[in-house]
Amino acid sequence: MSKEQFIKGRGAQLNVSNRFHEHSHEQRDDFLNYCASEGEEPEKTKTSIIETFPKSIVNKVTSPDVGMxxxxxxxxxxxxxxxxCYARNSHEYWGYSAGLDFEKKILVKRNAVELLEKKLKSKGWQAKPIVLSGNTDCYQPIEKDLKITRSLLQTFLKYxxxxxxxxxxxxxxRDLDVLKELAQDNLVSVAISITSLKEDTRRILEPRTATIKKRLETVQKLxxxxxxVTVMMxxxxxxxxNHEIMPLVKEVAERGARRVGYTIVRLNGAIGEIFTDWIRKAMPDRADKVLHQIExxxxxxxxxxxxxxRMKGEGEFAKQVEQxxxxxxxxxxxxLQRPMLNCKLHADYKDGQMKLF
Incomplete structure (x- = not known):
């Protein structure tokens, strides 16, 4: 595929059909050819922000594989x-595509802090670690302006x-000040995801994420x-x-990471189609090899x-990675011990301040 047809700055190169929709649409070749001849983009690439006001914010995780x-x-x-990203499939529940829509249509939970505070103050709630974020990144670009994650951290600290x-x-x-205070009472742990030490690989796999240099710096500062701090490959x-396992673990250990973890790629639901389309466009010389190895x-x-x-795979490749x-x-x-966070303080702070009697 020519460079002109590849959508720069995006991971997915198409919108796949939503499995919950009765009807679907596709872009025909004559339309794409017309756009190319006219110098127009077949897809609007600008990000849109959609405000939502859910009724609850804390989700019970039932999967035995994710450790939360x-x-x-x-x-x-x-x-x-x-x-x-496995979270792409969840965008279909909101009525959007797991492809480009997942990256371009960002739903913001405006009442997140209010809902968290209500949960933490409820009489029936007993403290257990709550993870930001089990699905989508709580520090994605819009957070720089909205500061919802920072306010959530301040709420966790308050209670x-x-x-x-x-x-x-x-x-x-940006939030090291709050994280330091939480850490003083053993109330926080952070996992930084680093998939590669090579910036070229990062750029094509994760187009709008922080650079590898900045992520390594973040591990060290934390x-x-x-x-x-744990690093997840x-x-x-x-x-x-997969050839970067040894050098990556060495590098993050020198930066101060206490633990490392990993998962092996899995392409569930719509992600299989999205990934297959992407790799045939981004890495056509090795697409078949990679897809067959994943299978x-x-x-x-x-x-x-x-x-x-599903998270670690099976067969010879999976065994080699584990070794x-x-x-x-x-x-x-x-x-190598997983940090056990302090769940004992919260009961004395349910009203937002320590009980004196």
């Missing part, structure tokens, strides 16, 4: 545009409630502030980044929903 009990997502959709964070955006450095994609990891299919195997991580951890990391 509760999650909170202030945003739905994600402008980062990571081509492999002395444990919170976990997952992000691949260096914007988290560690220096005594905020427990997620996902590992065969023939794209071999997941029992002959791009789509794998089996609990217990490499085992060796890397032994060589470069000393603290």
């Amino acid at each position: 009990d509760y999650s909170l997502n202030p945003y739905q959709g994600c402008e980062h545009g990571c081509i492999y 002395r409630h444990p919170v976990g964070m997952i992000t691949k955006n260096a914007l988290i450095q 560690a220096e502030a005594n905020v427990p 997620a996902p590992i994609i065969p023939s794209i980044n 071999n990891i997941h029992g002959g299919s791009l789509n794998d929903s089996r609990f217990g195997t 490499q991580f085992r060796i890397a951890r032994k060589l470069y990391l000393k603290d």
Whole structure:
């Protein structure tokens, strides 16, 4: 595919049909040819922000594979545009496509802080870590202006409630002041996602994320502030980044990461079609090889929903990845214990201030 036809700054290169819609539409070749001849874009690439006001904000996580009990997502959709993102499928529940719509139509939960505070003050709630974000990144670009995630962190601090964070955006450095206070009472842990040490790989896989340099800097600054930080190499994609396991673990360990984790790519639901279209356009020379290797990891299919195997895969490739991580951890990391956050303080702060009697 010519460079002129590739949508720069976006991961997905098309909008796939929403499985919940009765009707679907497609772009015909004659329309695309017309756009090319007229110098017009077949898809509007500008991001739109859609305000929502949900009735609840804290979600119970039932999957045994993800290592969290509760999650909170202030945003739905994600402008980062990571081509492999499992969260793309969730955009269909809002009536949009898992493809370009996921990156361009960002739903903002304007009453997120109010709902969290209501939850933390409720009599029936007992403190358990709530993770920002289990689905879409809480530090995606719009957060710079809206500061919803910062307000949520301040709410967790006010009520002395444990919170976990997952992000691949260096914007988290803005909130180091709040994170330091939370860390003093062992109320926070952070996972930074770093898929590759190569900027060219990052740019094509995750077009609107923070650079690798900024993410490594973020790991180091969090560690220096005594905020427990884990690095997630997620996902590992065969023939794209699996050769980087050892150097990546070494690098993040030197920056102060306490733990490393990983997942292997899985292309569930609409993501299979989106990823296949993307790799044939972005990496045509190796597309078939990568797709066949992913199928071999997941029992002959791009789509794998089996609990217990879907995150790590199976077969020879999966075994090799597991072995490499085992060796890397032994060589470069000393603290492999998952940080246990403090759930004991919250009961004394349910009204927003410590009980004196």
